[in-house]
Ligand code: G3P
């Protein structure tokens with residue numbers, strides 16, 4: 001079962017910061033998951049929420065701020081004073097961290113609240129320019145964007161699901177992918193085993209308890225996103 005560091009090693013470092021990504025880059029895991037948004041001046045930045053309020057010392061929406069305004073924010077102190085001064089990274093800076101490793105990058109397009117016109121193309125162009133196209137896996141709750149990705153390039157893509165879907169694999173195929181990233185409660189429902197039987201590649205988020213990871217491994221889930229990849233590596237039998 002593949003292990004992805006969810007928002008970097010976000011259980012032990014502030015999520016979606018270079019500190020969290022550098023820690024993940026040191027681990028023998030498959031990859032790292034990151035969340036991307038677009039600033040007012042159309043730069044790709046890595047943060048989970050639409051607003052900066054929860055994870056920085058600032059307030060407001062990313063879409064209303066320029067990159068230079070975003071870069072002034074402290075994205076580490078909310079987690080611990082030890083990380084004071086961590087910035088909201090750009091996508092390019094995350095590519096820098098993984099330039100010399102073999103990790104895969106799951107880039108989640110956060111286009112389900114604001115559509116961020118052009119983000120799909122910008123992310124694919126940035127990945128291609130940096131030679132990361134073969135190492136990225138694009139996911140989103142915005143399945144229209146995943147349909148666009150699946151049609152455009154030979155790049156891996158996945159639908160993210162939150163609610164329960166019947167025939168989720170058939171739905172994913174219509175979108176244009178055989179990859180489904182489903183929530184933990186969904187993974188224990190029949191739709192997960194049905195999808196696996198039909199040939200889906202199923203990853204599950206966010207799995208922080210060892211016993212859940214073990215159960216998912218037993219039912220044949222292909223990968224997990226966890227805030228504690230170090231712990232999963234140490235405690236899962238042959239991850
Ligand atoms: O990509 C899996 C997971 O990150 C999706 O949910 O809210 O953590 O971005 P969220």
Ligand code: CA
Nearest residue numbers: 033034035108
């Ligand atoms: Ca995410």
